[in-house]
Amino acid sequence: MKIDMPQSKNKAVKEAKPLSRIQEANRKAILDAAVDVFAVSGFRGATIDEIASRAGMSKPNLLYYFKSKQQIYQQVLEQTLEDWLAPFAAIDPEGDPIEELRRYITAKLEMSAKRPEASKLFANEIIHGAPVIGTFLQTTLKDLVDEKTKVIRHWVGQGKLAPIDPYHLIFLIWATTQHYADFDVQIRAVAGTQAGRPGFAEQAAQAVLSIILNGIRPR
Amino acid sequence: MKIDMPQSKNKAVKEAKPLSRIQEANRKAILDAAVDVFAVSGFRGATIDEIASRAGMSKPNLLYYFKSKQQIYQQVLEQTLEDWLAPFAAIDPEGDPIEELRRYITAKLEMSAKRPEASKLFANEIIHGAPVIGTFLQTTLKDLVDEKTKVIRHWVGQGKLAPIDPYHLIFLIWATTQHYADFDVQIRAVAGTQAGRPGFAEQAAQAVLSIILNGIRPR
DNA sequence: CAATTGCTTGACCGTTTGGTCAAAATGAAC
DNA sequence: GTTCATTTTGACCAAACGGTCAAGCAATTG
Known part of the structure; x- marks a missing residue:
């Protein structure tokens, strides 16, 4: 599976597209279904048939809206990337670090x-080597991270944070927060009944925040 | 540490196991190849052909040693689980918490x-729902984790650690440490040249240890 | 050496699956 | 209602893949 990143941010280029009501609805249904299917089965494990069926249409009909499985996958990935990174980009250099x-x-x-x-x-x-978003990671994401590492370094220089490497702090935050989504099966298996109880997410947040924030507070 | 997998049937039943020199070598070659292939392609994405080719033999020959793709997969998983959990099991209740x-x-x-x-x-x-090691997680791993949470809680009670939820501390450690393996592509993309330099792993260890240990030190 | 057993593989099969196509159904416009 | 474009699908194809099998090759044994 070798794919090059198309990075279709061309909203201006293909503006000659009416995008009828029915088209919009179907595309959305397909993408919504695709997120779930790709998430649980991976790219290879996902089948067009299942995505189509979950979206309430036939396979050829789905292929009428997206001309290949890869195109759906890329679209879904691009769509979610923005939301995912938004709070990171929103970290304010002027705000209080903690x-x-x-x-x-x-x-x-x-x-x-x-x-x-x-x-x-x-x-x-x-995990599969980022065949689709590889170049995105090396460009857009790297730039964004470089920007934020500067901010963190500045905070450290001001004595507002303990002296820690900004990269590893970011990795630690990413790792910890995503763990609760990616490994939810393991967490539920290990924490047992506790994980199901309401308030578990809040308890997790409290613990994670406590450890990390105390870990980087200036000493 | 004994770990019995749900699917691992007759180990004791099949007592007479000669396991010739050539068998041992080939099984090892297959399992070694399988780890890599399954890791980068997932269960579904991996092909018997590729595993066989990496192990230097034909597909039918591989199927002579393991009668299905699933059997290889389970074997590989079982094999690695023990190593993976050993240091966790080795946490000593009598030792110094930090x-x-x-x-x-x-x-x-x-x-x-x-x-x-x-x-x-x-x-x-x-991520794919633990179809093979699901019951292992709910039994053996859960028991082990329950045991260690008691230890941590005891330490907290003695005032040797800050008051944190043991489960979430364990999850945080798992998340952070495995992140460097699972997301290595992202880390290399983001950290750029730095990630390649020797000493990067040590730098990561230093940062992670600093944040976590300071985060749980009694205050 | 002969023979039994263990090891190896080319050829093959059935199924799954990504993708195509022509034709039918539906809707929009007049 | 007629016409034209859009939407939908059943049927189909080719490739990939898991797994089988019978026959060939190597090794061990007596």
Whole structure:
């Protein structure tokens, strides 16, 4: 599975597209179904038939809207990437470090709880070598991370955070927050009844925030 | 540590097992190849042909040693599980909490660096709903985790650790350490040249240990 | 050496699956 | 209601893949 990243951000280019009511509805139904199917089965494991069936249409009909399985996959990935990164981009260099990071971690934990499929979708893609979003990671994401590492380094320089490597702090936050989505099966298996009880997500947030924030507080 | 897999049938029943020199070599070659292939392609994406080819033999020959793709998969999973959990099981209730956890985290980070495929194998299995090791998670692993949560709770009670929920501490450690293996592509893409330099793993270990250990030190 | 057993593989089969196509059904426009 | 474009699908194809089988090859044994 070798794919090059098309990065179809060409909204302006293909503006000669009316996109009828029925088209819009069907595309949405397909993409919604696709997130779930790709998340649980991976790219290879997912079948067009299942996506079509979940979207309430026949396979050829689905292929009428997206000309290949890959195209659906890329579209779904692109669509979710933006939401996923938004809270990270929103980290404010002028804000209080601890508060900014608390807000970011909380937002990511909420996303993991609310849309675990999106997280699993990424996890799958990256574990398999990021064949589709590889160049995105090396360009857009790297730039964004570089920007934020500067911010964190600045905070450290000001003595507002303990001296830690910004990259690894970011990785630790990503790892921890996404873990609750990607490994939910393991968490439920291990935590047993506790994981099902309401308030579990809040308890998780409290624990994660406590450890990380105390871990980076200036000493 | 004894780990019995749900699917692993007759180990004791099939007592007479000669296991010739050539058999042993071939089985090992197959399993070694299988770890890599399953790790990068997932169960569904992996093909018997590729495993066989990497192991240097024909597909029918591979099927002579393992009668199905699933059997290889289960075997590989079982084989790696023990190593993977050993350092966790080795956490000593009598030892110093901070030192015990430092040892555990360091061991897991080293495993992630040395054998990332093993970690990816698990990640894949769990993200896809743990179809094979599901019951293992609910039984053996849960018991082990319950045991260790008691230890951590005891430490907290003695005032040797800050008051944190043991489950979430364990999840945080798992998440962080495995992240370096499972998401290595993303880490390399984002950290750029830095990630390639020697000493990067040590730098990661230092940062992770610093944040986590300071995060749980009694205050 | 002969013979029994263990090891290896080319050829093959049935199924799944991504994708095509022509034709039918539906809707929009007049 | 007629016409034209859009939407939908049953039937089909080719490739990939898991798994089988019979026959060939190597090794061990007596």
